Structures are given as structure tokens and as C-alpha cells.
Amino acid sequence: MSQLTEQTQRPPASGFGAGYLAGIRDVVVLELKQRLRSRGWYIMLAIWFILTGLVTWLTWASWNAQREAQRAYSNFLPPDTGPGSMIFEVVLAFVLLFALLVAPALSANAVNGDRAGGTLAILQVTLLRPGQILWGKFFAAWAAALAFLVASTPFLVIGVALGGMTPGHVIVALLMLAVEVGVVCAIGVGISALAGRPLFSIVVTYLAVAGLVFGSLIAFGLGTGLSQGTVMANQAQYRNYEPLRPVPDETAPQEPEYTCSGPLRAQPAVRTERVAWMLAMNPYVVVADAIPYTVRVNSGLGMSSPVGAIESISQGARYAMAGPEGTYPCANGEAKPQYLAQSTPLWPLGLGLQLLLAGLLMWLGWRSLRTPAHRLARGTRIA
Amino acid sequence: MTENWDRIGIPAQPESPRQDGISATAVSRSFGQVHAVEHMDFHAPAGKVTALIGPNGAGKTTLLLMLASLLAPDSGTVTVDGLDPQNHRAEVRKRIGWMPDTLGVWESLTAREILTQIARFYRLPKAGIPQRVTEMLDRVRLSDLADQPARVLSRGQQQRLSLARALIHDPSVLLLDEPASGLDPGSRVELRVMLRQLAAEGKSIVVSSHVLSELDEIADAAVFVNRGRTVRHQTTDAAAASGRRYAISATDGAALAAKLTDLGLTFRVEDGRRPAVSLVLLNDDAARLLRDLVLAGVGVSSFAPASGALEETYMNLEGERR
Numbered sequence: 272m273s274q275l276t277e278q279t280q281r282p283p284a285s286g287f288g289a290g291y292l293a294g295i296r297d298v299v300v301l302e303l304k305q306r307l308r309s310r311g312w313y314i315m316l317a318i319w320f321i322l323t324g325l326v327t328w329l330t331w332a333s334w335n336a337q338r339e340a341q342r343a344y345s346n347f348l349p350p351d352t353g354p355g356s357m358i359f360e361v362v363l364a365f366v367l368l369f370a371l372l373v374a375p376a377l378s379a380n381a382v383n384g385d386r387a388g389g390t391l392a393i394l395q396v397t398l399l400r401p402g403q404i405l406w407g408k409f410f411a412a413w414a415a416a417l418a419f420l421v422a423s424t425p426f427l428v429i430g431v432a433l434g435g436m437t438p439g440h441v442i443v444a445l446l447m448l449a450v451e452v453g454v455v456c457a458i459g460v461g462i463s464a465l466a467g468r469p470l471f472s473i474v475v476t477y478l479a480v481a482g483l484v485f486g487s488l489i490a491f492g493l494g495t496g497l498s499q500g501t502v503m504a505n506q507a508q509y510r511n512y513e514p515l516r517p518v519p520d521e522t523a524p525q526e527p528e529y530t531c532s533g534p535l536r537a538q539p540a541v542r543t544e545r546v547a548w549m550l551a552m553n554p555y556v557v558v559a560d561a562i563p564y565t566v567r568v569n570s571g572l573g574m575s576s577p578v579g580a581i582e583s584i585s586q587g588a589r590y591a592m593a594g595p596e597g598t599y600p601c602a603n604g605e606a607k608p609q610y611l612a613q614s615t616p617l618w619p620l621g622l623g624l625q626l627l628l629a630g631l632l633m634w635l636g637w638r639s640l641r642t643p644a645h646r647l648a649r650g651t652r653i654a
Numbered sequence: 655m656t657e658n659w660d661r662i663g664i665p666a667q668p669e670s671p672r673q674d675g676i677s678a679t680a681v682s683r684s685f686g687q688v689h690a691v692e693h694m695d696f697h698a699p700a701g702k703v704t705a706l707i708g709p710n711g712a713g714k715t716t717l718l719l720m721l722a723s724l725l726a727p728d729s730g731t732v733t734v735d736g737l738d739p740q741n742h743r744a745e746v747r748k749r750i751g752w753m754p755d756t757l758g759v760w761e762s763l764t765a766r767e768i769l770t771q772i773a774r775f776y777r778l779p780k781a782g783i784p785q786r787v788t789e790m791l792d793r794v795r796l797s798d799l800a801d802q803p804a805r806v807l808s809r810g811q812q813q814r815l816s817l818a819r820a821l822i823h824d825p826s827v828l829l830l831d832e833p834a835s836g837l838d839p840g841s842r843v844e845l846r847v848m849l850r851q852l853a854a855e856g857k858s859i860v861v862s863s864h865v866l867s868e869l870d871e872i873a874d875a876a877v878f879v880n881r882g883r884t885v886r887h888q889t890t891d892a893a894a895a896s897g898r899r900y901a902i903s904a905t906d907g908a909a910l911a912a913k914l915t916d917l918g919l920t921f922r923v924e925d926g927r928r929p930a931v932s933l934v935l936l937n938d939d940a941a942r943l944l945r946d947l948v949l950a951g952v953g954v955s956s957f958a959p960a961s962g963a964l965e966e967t968y969m970n971l972e973g974e975r976r
Contacts, residue, residue, distance in 0.1 A: 297774045308762040389758030397775035643726035
């Protein structure tokens with residue numbers, strides 16, 4: 272899947288060597304010069320920096336306050352992992368949220384804004400090819416959006432520095448954030464080439480982003496209701512539940528807490544794997560799933576629950592992806608691994624679908640930029 | 655101006671083997687239900703200025719967009735120096751300079767930066783670009799404002815920048831959509847001189863404009879279009895030869911009218927600010943009539959062409975339409 276979709280982002284009139292790239296670079300230079308000279312961009316960047324800083328500080332402060340409270344009123348102390356994981360997760364979620372909000376504004380008027388200003392036809396009448404214009408606009412929008420990620424890097428690094436995380440987390444997180452922002456920029460640029468008016472294309476791009484973030488959840492939720500099915504399973508025999516007896520330390524994946532016996536019977540189950548791809552398209556799922564975490568040994572309570580939001584999202588999504596065949600107790604007569612051990616990554620599928628969507632919109636946008644133009648959208652004037 | 659007129663007689667020196675200007679044959683283009691251009695024929699030879707004249711909505715801009723290879727005709731063909739834009743995109747683009755009716759400048763960029771960018775988009779040799787840009791800025795008298803952001807330029811200055819942009823790659827065909835709109839009288843004269851020079855260099859120049867008296871001075875020929883069709887193709891000389899309307903006013907209007915009736919001429923009483931009559935005359939007739947009137951003792955206070963030669967044709971066409 273991922274191999275296939277990585278190619279959908281290639282330009283349809285794909286590169287003819289250095290000349291093609293030089294044209295793209297010239298368009299990027301033209302775009303960035305204009306962006307760097309607009310004050311609004313700097314103001315947005317400053318607001319972004321301050322907000323991210325504020326969120327980081329508040330997260331850290333609230334973690335401290337929580338710990339103080341725990342110290343003061345109970346003798347129970349959680350293992351001291353530092354606030355790193357929490358700050359990192361909150362900042363990451365926040366940065367992704369804001370990146371998803373900023374990227375459409377930076378990209379979704381790229382083409383039709385020029386059309387309205389009468390400058391698009393001036394580019395089209397030169398030797399530039401439609402693909403060069405479109406890619407140039409895309410890379411310029413992406414670069415402008417990446418500046419916001421760069422501005423938030425210090426806070427992600429703080430999250431790591433305060434403990435619990437490795438630099439690898441920051442690098443993977445930034446990489447995935449950059450890719451997600453790129454996807455949104457490509458969607459925005461593609462829509463801006465298709466829609467007549469900048470306002471319309473910006474709204475549509477925001478709706479597309481909302482569709483990816485919330486629509487994917489809603490669609491998944493509704494989809495699961497329609498995915499009733501059965502799974503062949505037999506009886507699970509649980510061992511005696513002894514909550515207070517510590518389980519001896521074992522390495523993961525943990526041995527199942529039950530054994531399977533008896534004849535296989537069709538059991539009702541929700542075939543979540545049929546609709547998990549919708550969940551996979553969620554940018555939060557893609558980012559969370561791509562960030563590595565270690566499969567932890569069980570805590571003393573015999574429960575294995577994920578630590579932190581990233582793991583929860585990732586495991587939840589992988590659980591849905593695995594479906595009853597992989598998660599139902601004693602499906603096909605086999606004991607299933609623990610919750611935390613769903614190791615098949617979901618993000619390549621999600622990212623692939625996102626790239627497919629972005630690639631499709633870019634391709635449609637490219638078609639609308641071809642000259643001499645055969646078809647024009649209703650009401651558009653080419654110049 | 656006269657020296658420029660004289661230069662028209664010199665045949666253009668062709669630079670490339672085929673330089674026969676730009677032409678459209680039976681092109682049609684419709685937008686939904688609207689037939690913007692229907693079966694239009696157009697030819698602008700090299701070394702000449704061809705005017706494209708027609709009322710608003712006649713299809714002038716649509717035709718220019720097709721000539722500029724931005725819009726594909728539904729049927730018919732466009733050729734630029736014998737090349738088809740569909741199949742020889744790059745070659746055609748190199749030959750075409752297009753100045754749209756919308757200004758379209760990147761406001762935060764300076765004039766110099768805009769021209770440099772466009773030169774790069776035309777893939778001019780990199781080493782020569784700064785010099786070429788300076789040259790073009792000089793040519794449109796924007797050197798003093800070269801490093802100001804384009805947003806501070808006045809409309810006329812932006813118009814000149816737009817012209818420089820259309821010329822940066824030294825095209826052999828120049829398409830100008832309403833180039834004189836927004837220009838002050840001085841700049842109009844300059845534009846006129848410049849277009850004559852460019853034509854003398856062997857470029858084929860297409861100008862669409864409403865300012866018909868302007869076109870009398872610039873254009874060698876005019877193509878009149880209306881309702882998406884080519885209505886008439888006429889050279890400026892032919893237009894002049896077919897007579898133009900003269901307005902005559904006299905201290906004694908009755909005496910003037912009597913004398914004209916005597917001479918057997920049909921005339922029209924104009925209800926302008928000053929009482930005057932007007933009638934269509936050829937140039938030779940005009941001289942004779944003025945002499946006759948003066949000799950007859952009519953106190954002629956003004957005797958002048960009421961309209962340009964092309965305007966006359968245009969108004970006649972308008973009349974036919976109604």
C-alpha cells in the first residue's frame with residue numbers, strides 16, 4: 272500500500288530532469304519572496320510560538336501541581352518517570368492541531384488567489400508547465416507551514432529533555448508532523464486549483480481537514496455498527512482472578528491469561544477491521560501510530576494498559592485493525608496476545624490513503640492548470 | 655510620428671525562416687451557452703500593427719486568450735509563425751508576448767524582481783538576465799522605480815511594467831489587451847511610438863482597444879469583431895479612403911446650410927454644444943468644400959474631422975447592428 276501510494280504524489284507530467292526542477296524552484300522563490308514580505312505570516316508565527324510555549328508551561332505546571340498533591344495527601348507515589356512523556360504528548364497533540372489549522376490557510380488560496388489577482392495567467396503564458404506551477408505552489412506552502420513546526424521544535428525538545436523520551440521520538444514526531452502538514456498543503460493547493468474563489472477553497476480545505484480528524488472517527492464509529500459479523504471461536508477458560516497477588520515478572524508478550532478449549536463456534540463479533548482504514552486516515556492516528564514505543568512488561572497489578580495518549584491511540588487503532596480474528600478471545604481456538612502487543616503498524620495504510628487523496632486532488636488541480644485550456648470551471652475567467 | 659509612419663514601408667527583416675505573424679482560422683469558442691467566438695478569422699502579419707476592434711463582449715479578450723495559447727478553441731486553428739500552440743507549446747510561448755487587460759503584478763515584489771522572475775520562467779540565459787531587465791526597465795521608463803515594490807506604482811506605471819514583462823523574452827508576436835487604458839496622454843504617445851518601433855523591428859502586434867482615434871495613429875489595419883464574429887477587415891488607409899465624417903460650424907448657420915444644399919450635399923445637423931452640421935467626406939472633397947465655403951463668404955469657424963477613420967467604420971457597424 273505504502274509503496275503504491277508514494278508514487279501517486281509524483282507529478283503527472285513527471286520530471287524531465289534539471290530543467291523541470293529549476294522551474295519549480297523559480298516558482299518556489301517567487302512564492303516565498305511574497306510570503307516572507309507579508310507581515311501576517313510573522314505575526315502568526317509569533318502567536319504560534321507564544322501559544323505553544325504557554326501550553327508547554329501549563330502542562331509542566333499542572334504535572335508539578337498534581338505530583339505535589341499526590342505527595343501531600345497520599346503515600347502512593349507513581350514511578351518517577353518525569354513529566355517528559357506527558358509534556359511531549361500534549362505539545363505534540365497541540366502542535367498537530369494547530370498545524371492542521373494553519374496549513375489550509377497557507378495553501379488553500381495558492382492558485383485561485385493568483386487567479387483572482389490576475390497573476391496566474393501570467394505564469395501560465397510563460398514556458399512554465401502546469402506541474403511546475405502546482406509543485407512550486409505546493410512546496411512554497413509546505414515550506415511556510417514547516418516554519419511553524421520549526422518554531423515549535425524547542426518545546427518538543429523540552430518535552431524530551433524533561434525526561435522519559437529519547438531524541439528519536441522528537442525526530443519521528445517532527446517527521447510525521449511535517450508529512451501530515453504536507454498532506455494538508457497538497458490538499459489545499461489541489462482544491463485551490465479546482466475552486467473558483469479563495470474563500471470557497473479555504474473553507475473546503477478546512478472541511479477536508481475536519482473530515483480527516485473528526486469525520487474519520489465518526490465514520491469509523493458508524494461503520495462499526497454496520498460491520499456486524501461472526502468469528503469462529505471456542506471457550507476461553509480464565510485462570511482464577513487473583514487481583515492482589517503480584518504476577519511474577521515476565522517478559523512480553525505476556526502469556527495469555529486463559530486457555531482455549533472446546534469446539535469452534537460462530538460467535539457474534541464486530542468486524543472492526545473492515546472499517547479500520549477510516550480510522551487510519553486520522554492524522555492523529557497516523558502520527559501516534561508512527562511514534563515508536565516499547566512493549567512494556569506488566570505492572571505489578573497484572574493489568575497491561577498503555578501509558579499515555581500516544582500509546583492508547585496507537586493500540587486502539589491497531590486493535591480495531593486486527594479485528595476479532597486477532598483480538599477475540601480464542602478466535603480460531605488460539606489464545607490472543609495481550610492488548611499492548613498489537614504490533615502491526617497502521618500508519619502506512621493511513622498515510623497511504625491520505626497521500627492518495629492528496630495526490631488525486633493535486634492531479635485534478637494539475638488538469639485544471641493545463642493550457643491551452645479546454646474546459647473552464649463555471650464563471651472563471653482565465654485572466 | 656511621421657518618421658515612424660515612414661518606416662512602415664520598409665519590409666521587415668525576417669530573423670527566422672518563418673515569420674508570418676499570428677493568425678486564427680475559423681476559431682470558435684463557447685462557454686456553456688454563451689458563444690463567445692464563432693468562426694472568427696484573424697490575421698496579424700509580421701511587421702504590422704493590427705487593431706482588434708469591437709464593442710464590449712464582442713469576443714476580443716476570448717480571441718486574444720486563444721491567440722496567447724491560454725485557451726484552446728473548440729474548433730478552428732491558431733498558428734503562430736506557422737506553429738500550432740497545441741503541439742509546439744514551448745516554441746509558441748517563446749514567440750508570444752501577452753499583456754492582459756488585468757494588470758496582474760505581484761505587489762510585494764519590485765519591478766526588477768518581477769522582470770527577473772519572468773525572464774527565468776522564459777528560461778533566458780541566466781548571465782544575460784540582469785542586463786536584459788535593466789534594458790527593459792529603461793525602455794518603459796521605470797528605472798527610477800525599479801527597486802520599489804510594485805504596489806507603490808501607479809496604474810500607468812504598472813501598465814508599463816506589464817508591457818516590459820510582455821517584451822522581456824523578445825517575442826515576435828505581441829498581444830496587447832487594452833494597452834492604453836489608464837495611461838496619461840504622454841504615455842500614450844510613448845506607447846504609440848514604441849509600438850511603431852516594435853512593428854518596424856518585424857514583430858507582429860495585435861492591439862485591442864476602445865480608443866479608436868488612438869488606433870488610427872498606430873494601426874496599419876483593423877479587424878472589427880462583433881458578437882463573436884469577424885465583421886470586417888480593413889486597412890487604416892482604406893478606412894480613410896472610404897471617407898470620414900467632418901463637423902463644420904459657421905458664424906451663420908443658415909448660410910452654411912444654404913450653401914451646402916446648393917452644393918447638393920446631404921448633411922446632418924448636430925445637436926451638440928455648439929450648432930454644427932456634419933457630413934461624410936473624402937479627404938480631397940474636404941479641401942475642395944472648405945475652399946468653396948470660404949469663397950462663398952460663409953464664415954466657417956471650425957472645419958474638422960468629427961471622428962477617426964476607424965471610428966467611422968466602427969460606428970457604421972454599430973448602426974448596422976441595430
